[in-house]
Amino acid sequence: MSSSSTDPYADVVWDDAVAPPDEWAPPEDGWMPPPDESSSPRRASGRVVPGADPVAVLREVYGYAAFRGDQAAIIDQVVGGGDAVVLMPTGGGKSVTYQVPALVREGTGLVVSPLIALMHDQVDALRANGVRAAYLNSTQTPPERADVERAYANGELDMLYVAPERLNLAQTTALLRRGRLSVIAIDEAHCVSQWGHDFRPDYLALGDLDERFPGVPRMALTATATRATHRELTERLRLPDAKHYVASFDRPNIQYRIEPKVEPRKQLVQFIRSQHEGSAGIVYALSRKSVDQTAEYLRGQGIDALAYHAGLDASVRARHQSRFLREDGVVMVATIAFGMGIDKPDVRFVAHIDMPKSVEGYYQETGRAGRDGEPSVAWMAYGLGDVVQQRRLIDASPGDRTFKMRLGQHLDAMLALCETVGCRRQNLLGYFGETSEPCGNCDTCLQAPETWDGLVPAQKLLSTIVRLQRERGQAYGAGHLVDILRGANTERIVRFGHERLATYGIGADLSDQDWRSVIRQLLARGILVATGEYGTLALGDAAAGVLRGETDVPLRRDVLGRGGSRSSDRARKAAASEALDPADRDLFEALRSWRGGVAREAGVPAYVVFNDATLRALAEHRPASVDALDGISGIGAKKREAYGEAVLEVIAAAG
Incomplete structure (x- = not known):
């Protein structure tokens, strides 16, 4: 990978060895060789020693054996003091590329994050791994914020999360200057670009971070960016000397399906019922009214559905989001206000009952499915009304001719994806400048459209x-x-x-x-x-x-239900337990039940305790001692200490 001050894509080589959708995916059988105890990166206090080997940190803190794709190269660049622009798909491993440098370099890593939900989820996960992480946001009381500020100033934090709006306050800059920053990571960096789909003006002020905090390496990270967006975010964030790392945007575990809209809510119910029982999913609609009506309709059909949009009381939104993150089988019906930064890895489907405004938006939203690498589906019902409505919205938008032309370009690309008679994945990847062969796992590949x-x-x-x-x-x-x-x-x-x-x-x-x-x-x-x-x-x-x-x-020629029958979908989308040998399924479910209890007691999502891949490895290998847990991918030192004995008891009880 290399950099360019004029065209970030000019010299970039696409990474063919991209990290899989699971951020630190384990070996296929879930087992790793035991660690070399002499290479432990932690002091006796449990804190990571500055200057420690990044691979040792990955092993000790996160419980994973090796970096994937460009992760090691990105970390080397940042640990060495260089800037980086990182484009990776949702779930492709972006967070490890700034978390590890923050642990290895002296000081506190600053993460600029656009959503409170993202801050909370990542801080919970980091703390579960023994990382000293905190956030500053509006959900805290003044004494709570004061405690975090004190901890930062005293050098007691490894990671600190703030929103761009807070970072742009003079008092926040003054606070950060009282301590030492190790790295600055700007997450969801496409928000700085007016070519992007989630433009936020407060991101524009982040271009002067090099002046406010000279000598601190900066990173811009996003899961979605066309060449225009990539170029603009690089310029606006003033990263002319950054190295650029562009991973493949392919999410091979996601099956893309688009069908003509006839009775969208009935079609949606049919689709949800075709998925494995208990699957978590997100349904996107354009209007608040449609969200409310669709959620009510799904509940009437016996589906555990919740609504989420900006018109709901904040306490209701927080309660619904908490249920979605912490419980199995919940379907969230939402506007695009929901989802950015949601780390729930086991979302099995994302459905759209209205056509998104852009391919970037569609890719970002569908990318919230299958972050754990398991088979997932992106389904959409699309009709004539969607086209007319989007054209009308563009005509009525308060912008100049250039702005409306840009919106029209976004819509034209989205229409091309919906109407293609070729492979949808090829079309989607082509939008981001990536070539590929037909995937064999989208509706048009599985059943070639008749023309x-x-x-x-x-x-x-x-x-x-x-x-x-x-x-x-x-x-x-x-x-x-x-x-x-x-x-x-x-x-x-x-x-x-x-x-x-x-x-x-x-x-x-x-x-x-x-x-x-x-x-x-x-x-x-x-x-x-x-x-x-x-x-x-x-x-x-x-x-x-x-x-x-x-x-x-x-x-x-339109065909309803394209992409496979209910029975074939169920067979293809087997649950994590069904992928195991029959003898191990009962143990997996017992571990899953134990995990749910621990998560409820701690008030965190279940995946913060252990993800499904780790439970599957435990069920397959049945370790009999705490030392043997070192061979299970996803169990670092902190989790081994916190949960090791309890896990062994569950395994022993299963016989």
């Missing part, structure tokens, strides 16, 4: 729009145009005399749903455009060639 010649239907539709505009000066939305083409006898058609149009009834050979599919795909290609407040349809720039018969119009 048909849509030239004549397109000409019929376009002719109808032209006649209405030229002969009568009228413009209508999709529903009325379809009624004209199908020869419907509606009150509106009779009132306006549209049954006398030459195109009335010439499209009766197609169903209402077929016509909506035609219109949706023509909108996606720019042959049609949606205009005005009510989304009326007009001819796009590409319409003339279609009317003259000079432009081919191949269309995909």
